Amino acid sequence: MALSLVGSISMERRRHSEAVTYLEESTNIRRLLVASNREKHENLLAVVLLRHGVCCAEVGKAREAVALGEEAVMIRRRLAEKDPSHFIPYLAYALYTLAWCLSKCGKHSDAISPSMEALEMRRKLAEADPAAYEPALSGSFHSHALYLSQSPTTLAESIEPGQEAVEIRRRLAREDPQSFDADLAWSLSNLAYDLDSCSRHSEAVPIAKDCVDIRRRLAEGNPAANEASLASSLHRYAFYLSKSPATLAESIEPDQEAVEIRRRLAREDPQSFDADLADSLFNLASNLDSCSRHSEAVPIAKECVDIRHRLAEGDPAAHEASLADSLHNYAWYLSTSPTTLAESIEPGQEAVEIRRRLAREDPQSFDADLADSLFNLACNLDSCSRHSEAVPIAKECVDIRRGLTTRDCATYEPLLAGALNILAWYLAQISGRASEAPMPAEESVKIFRRLALEDPKRSMNDLAMSLDTMAYSLNHCGRYEDALPPVLEGLEIYRKEMEGETYEISDQNSSALHKTYVESLVGLGRDDEASVPLKSAIIIYERLVSAEPEDASYSLKLHECRQLLERLASGS
Template identity: 40%
Template sequence: MMKQYNEAYELDIQVLDLYRQLAVDHPEKFQRRLAAALWNLAWSLNEFQKHGEAVVVIQEEVELRRKMVERNPETAVDLAISLERQSEYFINAGRSPEGLHSSREALKIRRALSAKDPETFNAGLAESLNDLANALDKCGQALEAIPFSDEAIEIRRRLASKDPSAFEPDLACSLYNHALHARKAGRIHEAADSSREAVEIQRRLTLNNLERFNADLADYLTRRALLFNLCGRASEAIPFSREAIDIRRQLAAKDPSTFEPDLVNSLQDHALHVEGAGGVEEAMDCRWKVVEIHRRLARNNPDEFNPHLAESLYDLAYDLDGCGRVAEAIPMSWEAIEIRLKLVAKDPSIFEPHLANSLHRHASYLKNVGRVDEAVACSQKAVEIRRRLAGKNPDEFGTDLALSLHGLAIDFDACGLVAKAIPISCEAIDIRRQLATKDSSKFEAALAFSIHNHAIYIGKGGRTAEAVGYNKFDADLAESLSKLACDFDACGLVLKAIPPSCEAIEIRRRLAAKDPSNFEDVLACSIDDYAIYARKAGRAAEAVDFSQEAVEIRRRLAGNNPDKFNPDLASSLFYLAFNLHASGLVLKAIPPSYEAIGIRRKLAAKDPLTFEDDLVYSLHNHAELLGAAGRMDEAFKFRRERDSIGSTLSAKSSSLRL
């Protein structure tokens, strides 16, 4: 691939030099050809990720077309098209304000043309509106994109009503883009409606012309699935991504060279969706299929497909590790590294970041199987590459460098080389402080992790007094993680709640080991919360184990200070009974439920306003348990006591019914 690109680049330069000279001598005859040659070269540079060079070339083309418009105003549409392309290249090169300026100038030209001749130029105006909306979205201005997107849809609806076969595909495209803008702007229902309409149009087009539109239908199904996933609704994405895979399998069976790359993309997307819905094994099956296809494609065309093979191996290794099969992940990860080393030898500017990613990830796999010395070597290589990259472009690569430094410090510590871990950890903290200053919402959590680990290193290094200053961050970090887990759960994303909840428990265990009087209570809170998330995620047995641990901690605390901790003990007993019942262990659920009632009766006798509702919940659910166990007479007594209290179950009690 790179060899072909280099050969094409040399030819493009030769053609440009020739046309430049001819355009000087005969501008009217050769300026248009020179502009076309500049357009082609800029496109090639952009495709090969050489965005800065693409901008330089497209700028020359735009200036040339300005001169052509001065001589012949009818070429204004060509200038608009070049400005739209220039906008894209500016944004790709990280020069968003200039990109938006180009896009707005193109729209101004298109509006003027459309005002004079709407029949001819309305289609181009819609395209320009669509492009400006996309440019605004890429610059983080999704809300500002929506009016332009709306206007593009309105024009394309009118065009499609007159000529559906010509303009309905463009209308579907605008509707899908609008869905993306609306989602990012928080207008979820609007996004869902636009996406649904886009797919409906594409289905209709496919029914009328399967040969022409089936591939496009697969594209729109893929995009609708992606939209659901981006909205945190991965399970709803799955049927659409499956349908896209089915279509692309059929297309690839007829024309593998054209459609197998698209099939690979669908399999990769589907893996993300099912993974997000908790289907790790199915995701891994997709990753295996992707690797198989890429191996075959890379054998026939290594220049083009080796980068894709490396990426699919990298993803597969990650999934294998996530399933606890790290020993299988290591050879896949190493194969990706070997491919990327060869790619870097040919073009370091494109492939070194990917090599650093592979080395960083590989180090973690090695560490997980106890090969710590090898992990350190990989981490050091990743740091070396990322230092070099961040030295040239700190905005793009500073975050990755901090991540690698953080990982290397962990690896040094695991090898017993804490003295080497400390300066590396300091460097990671310095970078993350700078990043958090610019964007606290994005980088403060990572900074907190680095500070937390640094406290451990300096404590191990004998610098205890210094370590004390860092320990307060642990408690704050655990609190933030607990809140994050709670927010995920409140949004219906319980699978995403589990990892931060686990991290909060891990931190609070360490804090409680050092200072039980201050931290055992919050540890029990975290454990109770985790039990709730585990049960909601269908992991009832795990929920029971955690609930039992919370009860043990709170029983001990209540033994020392019943007035303070008995309410929490009753709560933990209540949830233990709840989780035992969810596991089908009704008889085992009855004793902790009854114990919770005993505690809550005493609490309600002293303070009915605070504790009566809790007692009602316990009585209600205990009656349900007894009924499930066939002990109807006892269940009736508890229901009667519940009713005699004179307090009806509040709306929230219904959510706790067993």
């Protein structure tokens, strides 16, 4: 008896390793007592078995945990057959606990059957006596939804029990908020998460908001116990809001509040809260960037990088991948402004370095991320006029994405075409290497042309871009006549868009096509034909400069076009 009590106290204090020792000895004693008097001691043995099983699961002794839980269920099933009115609640609890042990040990699908059996028993008990059994029934619905949500094949089935758990706990919390608000918040949190995982983002938002409101009240009453879970709720609420353009801007405030709370918690206990703070900083920076608040995203992303650097130094295996994610995004935010563009190179290179190492060890998991970082780094090097450095980076990106198309052609072929396009563009900039540019440009065009036939709305703008790059590459080789067919094809796509086709061609691509066409005509000595497309290019560049004054490249191209127009007008 004393051993069982000490074990239970250790268990409640979450000293599970210590509890296992006491409960193991208590289990052995109870078995001896059952041997002498089964009727008197068998249910008490089941109590100890369940506690012992829970503690074994907590310390990673999976096989022992499940065996102890199964033995407890077997005992109580036998007792319930003899005296159902007394032992059915005990059997339901044993099944509920066995399911928990199975899930805790990573056997989520195995947990579903005992969980469902416990749920059905508790449903019948609650129908007969709601006051006594509805709290336990809500616990079964909550846990059952959790086990279903662990597998993609049963995820959608988790919504209904999750909703039932919320419905019961709402009712219980209205009558006794002090006892049931915390449980209701957990069920709301899980339901919102599962709805979001089922791509039902808009339905997740009000559920997550309810969870935030409850946890805010709980945190006001007891900050030490509830601020961490409030921060988690705010973090997730912001995440769900960010999934829709209609609510993206609303995500910033809860994100900022989550960061504020987690900063405070991390100052007091960095070991427990630094990783959570980094997650919230990462999301806040991403959402600020998505709201075109790029300069605000930069210091937030830098803080995230600094924290994840420290975490990765302590445990590289656990934190290097997320550090690479942070560096990748930080480089992106820096690259959005001409004043910080040059600063983007170093974090971009570090992201590539980490992801290269991770991809060597696990290409299946990290090749795609590595390709993304290579693509961005190449773009930023090119934007800094470091074209020769951009080429091998872009080439590596092409090689990886070509390999990825063998795994998933639909996803990676457009990305391969994009990488081929930038490779061609960079080669065309380098003296002595322009002749290498048409080949990747042509491959990019072939891919985008095929994709545009399948889905014009999605791919026609990319086709126009790649046609411009191909013509631009040929111009740089002095092959002006060869450049005319692709550039005219691109301009025909633009003309059809202006006449009402369903696809859209960006001003960036249409201005480039007009400018490239002018360069082809001038190269062929057909200056008299160049003025009309040149004036069109000037109009579009003026629009771009007005819309994006911070992008110096548009002002430069506008200036070049105006100078060329003056020369053509003067006949020089």
